[in-house]
Amino acid sequence: xxxxxxxxxxxxxxxxxxxxxxxxxxxxxxxxxxxxxxxxxxxxxxxxxxxxxxxxxxxxxxxxxxxxxxxxxxxxxxxxxxxxxxxxxxxxxxxxxxxxxxxxxxxxxxxxxxxxxxxxxxxxxxxxxxxxxxxxxxxxxxxxxxxxxxxxxxxxxxxxxxxxxxxxxxxxxxxxxxxxxxxxxxxxxxxxxxxxxxxxxxxxxxxxxxxxxxxxxxxxxxxxxxxxxxxxxxxxxxxxxxxxxxxxxxxxxxxxxxxxxxxxxxxxxxxxxxxxxxxxxxxxxxxxxxxxxxxxxxxxxxxxxxxx
Amino acid sequence: xxxxxxxxxxxxxxxxxxxxxxxxxxxxxxxxxxxxxxxxxxxxxxxxxxxxxxxxxxxxxxxxxxxxxxxxxxxxxxxxxxxxxxxxxxxxxxxxxxxxxxxxxxxxxxxxxxxxxxxxxxxxxxxxxxxxxxxxxxxxxxxxxxxxxxxxxxxxxxxxxxxxxxxxxxxxxxxxxxxxxxxxxxxxxxxxxxxxxxxxxxxxxxxxxxxxxxxxxxxxxxxxxxxxxxxxxxxxxxxxxxxxxxxxxxxxxxxxxxxxxxxxxxxxxxxxxxxxx
Numbered sequence: 001x002x003x004x005x006x007x008x009x010x011x012x013x014x015x016x017x018x019x020x021x022x023x024x025x026x027x028x029x030x031x032x033x034x035x036x037x038x039x040x041x042x043x044x045x046x047x048x049x050x051x052x053x054x055x056x057x058x059x060x061x062x063x064x065x066x067x068x069x070x071x072x073x074x075x076x077x078x079x080x081x082x083x084x085x086x087x088x089x090x091x092x093x094x095x096x097x098x099x100x101x102x103x104x105x106x107x108x109x110x111x112x113x114x115x116x117x118x119x120x121x122x123x124x125x126x127x128x129x130x131x132x133x134x135x136x137x138x139x140x141x142x143x144x145x146x147x148x149x150x151x152x153x154x155x156x157x158x159x160x161x162x163x164x165x166x167x168x169x170x171x172x173x174x175x176x177x178x179x180x181x182x183x184x185x186x187x188x189x190x191x192x193x194x195x196x197x198x199x200x201x202x203x204x205x206x207x208x209x210x211x212x213x214x215x216x217x218x219x220x221x222x223x224x225x226x227x228x229x230x231x232x233x234x235x236x237x238x239x240x241x242x243x244x245x246x247x248x249x250x251x252x253x254x255x256x257x258x259x260x261x262x263x264x265x266x267x268x269x270x271x272x273x274x275x276x277x278x279x280x281x282x283x284x285x286x287x288x289x290x291x292x293x294x295x296x297x298x299x300x301x302x303x304x305x306x307x308x
Numbered sequence: 309x310x311x312x313x314x315x316x317x318x319x320x321x322x323x324x325x326x327x328x329x330x331x332x333x334x335x336x337x338x339x340x341x342x343x344x345x346x347x348x349x350x351x352x353x354x355x356x357x358x359x360x361x362x363x364x365x366x367x368x369x370x371x372x373x374x375x376x377x378x379x380x381x382x383x384x385x386x387x388x389x390x391x392x393x394x395x396x397x398x399x400x401x402x403x404x405x406x407x408x409x410x411x412x413x414x415x416x417x418x419x420x421x422x423x424x425x426x427x428x429x430x431x432x433x434x435x436x437x438x439x440x441x442x443x444x445x446x447x448x449x450x451x452x453x454x455x456x457x458x459x460x461x462x463x464x465x466x467x468x469x470x471x472x473x474x475x476x477x478x479x480x481x482x483x484x485x486x487x488x489x490x491x492x493x494x495x496x497x498x499x500x501x502x503x504x505x506x507x508x509x510x511x512x513x514x515x516x517x518x519x520x521x522x523x524x525x526x527x528x529x530x531x532x533x534x535x536x537x538x539x540x541x542x543x544x545x546x547x548x549x550x551x552x553x554x555x556x557x558x559x560x561x562x563x564x565x566x567x568x569x570x571x572x573x574x575x576x577x578x579x580x581x582x583x584x585x
Contacts, residue, residue, distance in 0.1 A: 033396075033399065033400075165418060166417075166418070167420070168412055168415070168418075168419075168420055168421070169412075169417070169418075171401075171409075172409050172412050174399070175395060175396075175399045175401065175406075175409070176390065176394070176395045176409070178359070178364050178390050178394060179388060179390055179409070179461075180412075181362075181363065181364045182359075182362040182363070182364050182386075182388040182390075182413075183384075183388075183412060183413025183465070184363075184383050184384065184413050185412070185413065185417075226400065229400065230400045230401070230402070230445040230447070231400055231401065231402070232399075232400050232401055234400075235400050
């Protein structure tokens, strides 16, 4: 374990995954409270198409496909935003329900992404740099470089800054969008910024967690945090801590077993934390509620006995 | 107040959801200082009328003036109480924080509520007898307490005009009485209060004026002229017999889930306890 922290690469990976977890945990609280998990999942899956398009573009331009996050994250961002805009367009121009529209969008973008991925892997002549592309499905944190870490850090700090700056607006809009609009706040701006930082919170995790499981790192820490507190501020802070723990611990664990994708390990750690929160949390936890229910039953029995 | 402008003036307002018009070419003026009920069948556009004035749903056509000025210049002059069921009460926040949200509009972008906003909010909670619940989770409130918290939030908006969307839906009789007393106090202080309301039997007790809506304005004015059985028939499209100002049920404390007054006419002295929808 000691050698882990002295190792330069592993330290980069640890910092990166912990940071990703903290940012997506914090940002995920708003997705959780607005019931937008499905939107998040569509963004995550859709980003694969952007990754592939930007990888192939970098191959066409330089002769070697780039797997640097500095190149791939802008692609993932564009694809994520495009899928949301297309969904919005479909909803305003057809009678499709939101969940169906999102489902269709996920299928189109992820399907095309997978198609491009397979084609790239089998293309002749060989496309340089294609090795390891499949890791974007389930994540391979060990691939993280210093420049990747910078990219994640800058985007993460920016999203958190936007969230803190617009805290009051985010809070009101999440709780009561109609009232927010009635007070004259430009709610389309609030909505756009919230979606944007959610997309950023998702795409910074494409390399370490992978597009398939990234949604879990967005929503699970938020769900766990909600169990422990009834204050939005505390919830966001707790979710950030939980997410950081999941990301960091998950990457260490997956590094200790060779060739295990990082995403599933991180998600398993998040699930364990969620299970603990679900059972042990005061007030909302299963055990606390069970005890409360037993007490009620007992006093009901006493009351009934007293009647007789 | 002959010289003062109307609280709200609506001209040629049309609102549609998709391609279905909900309100069609509505003209309406609401005088200052009245307590007005907005009444009509389900889907008649009552809530939509309030939301369109507030700019929450887009207008297909029409103009709104608030206290004689264009809506955009005076939008902070209207406090709003949405339907209680329109939000998720499991949201992680306290009653005090909920009430503070009423100050956000006046604070504008980025500025956080401070000591002044806190004391205003506590005073509002006092007024609606909710001070003891300030630090409570909003999820722990009863229906009536939720409604009071919403009213307190509108109260800190400190506006001369209030819009309330069905404030009595699914609250108990005691709360309803307390709320109407507080609203009448506000009216007596000179505020204009517009309430979307369902229960025809309490109209004459609660309001000075009424607007009958069914896609368009059927009638609007003082109870004596607008709350007539003929106009009600027109609003509800038929069989509302013996309801309105003529039939003398001003004191009937019944609360019906559907605005059919024929039941009332069979037992005008019916005891007041009826469960609500």
